[in-house]
Amino acid sequence: MTHGMTMALSLGGITFALTVIWGGPLLRILRYWRVGKQIRLDGPRSHQTKLGTPTMGGLMIVIPVVVITLLLNTVPILGRSLIGRSILLPLGVMVAFAVLGAVDDWLGLRNRPLRAREKFLAQSVVALIAAAGLKYVLQVPGVFLPGVPGYFDLGVWYLPVAAFVIVASSNAVNISDGLDGLAGLTAATAFVAFAIIAALQGQVFLVRFCFTVVGALFAFLWYNAHPAELFMGDTGSLAVGALLGVVALMTAQWPILPLIAIVPVSETMSDILQVVYFRWTKGKRLFKMAPLHHHFELLGWSETQVVQRFWLIGLLAAMVGVALAVA
Numbered sequence: 001m002t003h004g005m006t007m008a009l010s011l012g013g014i015t016f017a018l019t020v021i022w023g024g025p026l027l028r029i030l031r032y033w034r035v036g037k038q039i040r041l042d043g044p045r046s047h048q049t050k051l052g053t054p055t056m057g058g059l060m061i062v063i064p065v066v067v068i069t070l071l072l073n074t075v076p077i078l079g080r081s082l083i084g085r086s087i088l089l090p091l092g093v094m095v096a097f098a099v100l101g102a103v104d105d106w107l108g109l110r111n112r113p114l115r116a117r118e119k120f121l122a123q124s125v126v127a128l129i130a131a132a133g134l135k136y137v138l139q140v141p142g143v144f145l146p147g148v149p150g151y152f153d154l155g156v157w158y159l160p161v162a163a164f165v166i167v168a169s170s171n172a173v174n175i176s177d178g179l180d181g182l183a184g185l186t187a188a189t190a191f192v193a194f195a196i197i198a199a200l201q202g203q204v205f206l207v208r209f210c211f212t213v214v215g216a217l218f219a220f221l222w223y224n225a226h227p228a229e230l231f232m233g234d235t236g237s238l239a240v241g242a243l244l245g246v247v248a249l250m251t252a253q254w255p256i257l258p259l260i261a262i263v264p265v266s267e268t269m270s271d272i273l274q275v276v277y278f279r280w281t282k283g284k285r286l287f288k289m290a291p292l293h294h295h296f297e298l299l300g301w302s303e304t305q306v307v308q309r310f311w312l313i314g315l316l317a318a319m320v321g322v323a324l325a326v327a
Helices: 002-032 047-049 058-074 084-108 118-139 155-176 183-199 205-224 231-250 254-260 264-279 290-299 303-325
Strands: none
Touching: 002 058, 002 183, 058 084, 058 205, 058 231, 084 118, 084 155, 084 205, 084 231, 118 231, 155 183, 155 231, 155 254, 155 264, 155 303, 183 205, 183 231, 183 254, 183 264, 183 303, 205 231, 205 303, 231 254, 254 264, 254 303, 264 290, 264 303, 290 303
C-alpha cells in the first residue's frame, strides 16, 4: 500500500510539472486563435473584465492525462503497467465528454452553442455506454452503503442509475465553473477523496489515475488562479465532472458523491430552485442570482472569498465523506 501511494503521488507530481510546462504554449495558441470567453451580460459587473480571457482550458487537463495514462499502459516499467487497462474506460469517458464540451465551446464562440437538449442527449448516450462497460466489462459492485456490510446488486437498474450519476456529475461541475479556481479546487479535492477510498479498497490503478488527474488539475489552477489567465470551459468542466462520476461508480461509493462534491451539487440545486421558485411565484427570485456563487458575490463577498470559503466547505465535506466510506 505504501509503495502504491508513493507511486501515485509521484505520478501526480510528474503530471503537474509536465502540464505546467505544456500550459504556456497552449495559452499562446488559444490567444492566437482568439478563443476568448463570452461573459453573461446579466452577471456581476466585476466579471466584465474577464471578457476575452482564453477558454477551452480543459485541453490543458485532458491531453496530459490521456498521454501519460496511455504511455504507462503501452510502455510498462519494470515489466508491469503502472496504470491498468481498467482505467481505459474512465479515460474514454473523459475524452468523449471533452470532445462534446470542445464542440460546445467552439460553437459558443460563434454564438451558436449546442442546444441543451442536444448536449443532454449526447451525454446520456455516452453515459449509458459507460454504465454498460462498468457493469458487464469491469463488473464493478453495484453500491456500497456507509455502515452496511457487503454491497447491493442493482441488477439492470444499475444502467440508468450509473448513467444518471455520470451526467449529473458532469453538469454539476460545469455549473460550478464560474469563478477563478472554484471548479478546479473542488474537483481536485473530490478526486483526492475518492483516491483515498480506492486505496483502502486496494484499487491501486485507480488511485494512480486519480492522482494523475489531480496533478493536471493543480497545473490548470496555476493558470486559473485569480485573476485567471485561462478558463476551463465546457471542454474541461464536462469532462472532469463525468470522470468524477465514473470514479465514484468504480469505487461503488457513489451514494456519498453528493457529499464529497457538495459545492457542485449545491450550485446545481441553487440553479434548479431558482427556476422553480421563479415560475411558482411568477417572477420572484429565491437567490439574488444563480448559481450560488453569484448570490454570495452580490451579497458583497469578493471572488477570492467565495472560492476559498466554498473550497473549505468542500474540503470538510470530503473528509466526512471519506470517514463515512470507511465506517
